[in-house]
Amino acid sequence: MGVIDFIINNILTQAAITIALIAMLGLVLQRKSAGSVLTGTFKTLLGFQVLSAGSAIIVSSLTYFGKIFQHAFHLNGVVPSIEAINGQAMNTLGLGNEIAFTFLGIFIVNILIARFSPWKYIFLTGQALLWMATMTVVGGKLAGLSSFVTVLLGSIIGGIFAVAMPAVAQPFVRKITGNDAIALGHFCTIGYMVEAGAAYVFGEHGENKHSVEDIKLPKSMEFLQDTYLSVAVIMVPLYMITAAFAGPKWAGTETTNYIMNAFMQGIQFVVGVYVLLAGVRLLLGEIVPAFRGIAMKLVPNAKPALDCPVLFPYAPNSVILGFITTTIGTVLGMFLMPVFGLAVILPGMLTNFFAGGTAGIFGNVVGGRRGAIIGGVIHGLFITLLPALLVTALTGLGFVNASATDSDTIVAALMYAWILAPILKAV
């Protein structure tokens, strides 16, 4: 029994090993050469550890930010970042193993649904699946479930989302791309539906509808497509302004000026995001192609659901406009949430760009210029409201100054917190 105990206590509880073994399984099932299996497995293992290192950087920067924000405005400022939530859940809270197994489980449930139902969507956006796995596991912990039930339920709920969200978005995607070849696999789809709905109500229709794509936007905005730059453009000034209000006592160190210290801490946040996503890239670079190979064999006529930027070349103006209007909405939301007794949610720039940009495409295709503008602001408010609703639950579990982004993953977690947990308590 000593050997089995050793395997359980030292190998299967190491999340990095679990996820590397999952990648290895995928590579072996595809009959890759021994060399490819070895390098693929190692890259996945390395990716997990890089992700952990990035997470540690983000947490230390966010801890600083939380402290100065508290002293500057006497409020709790929460940074919405699914990357930060994932990093903290995997490391600080030790949920990495459950997340790795749920990630695998969502793949399996996705293939089963696609195989036996008319919805042939195979969700191939690896990081979105990882975020969904994270949030269902967090939800399971919120509801007080055992690890086994958490993984099982997370796999089922995540698998349903992985098919349902591309299916819901498909009528719009068909309109945007002009064909039915690709689907959208991005767990911000509920937000896109909110924008599309708002654009339908407030937008232009029929002959009065003018596409955003017909106007010329300044070229200088295009640098915002560089993810890390657009995060830095907002986060660094945000840290510096907050430090200015907090003063040298809280924001500085004995040797460094407080504004300079805040500047460096803001840069550290971007560094953390960069390292974490580099880890995710290594982690998923092998698993996703393996999953795709297996899924395409098992599901005839499978339709790949892909990450949102595949839509960006179809409507580049809408992306920029969506980003700007969503950001306006999130800034309004930041001031509005405390009025309703909710936490202050700072604008989350990663999600503002990717989700906001994609939402802009939806708004434009449904309601033209006016639809995209009004819909974008409402989308921004909506994606600020969701993390605000989640904050109390997350803080209770021990997350530091962060809340999730990506509307669908938050909705999944809220289902646990608002529906499942009360039922379990009542029983």
Place this chain on the structure above:
Amino acid sequence: MSKKLKIYFICGAGLGSSLASQMVAEDVLNSLNLDESLEHEAISSAPGLRTDIIVSAENFKSQFEKYELDPAIKFVFLHNIVDPKEIEDKLVPVINALSN
């Protein structure tokens, strides 16, 4: 058999759509018996890349023009980054030109 070409697929974060494009390209190249080395990265990392070909979406074109990349690198910009036909039409001629 000449040396493998290095082809980088680039998107905003270097996670989702670049990998999606890379997977489609891998299928296209396999069907034509072309064996090259494919990787994906974020546009932030592009200025330091050592590669033969960069494949990206049309909306990134103006940003690449601002960087001073190695003039030997060939660019392929796609409208639909996951369309096998477009990848075959635009990427394969570049590969053939470099391999000869």
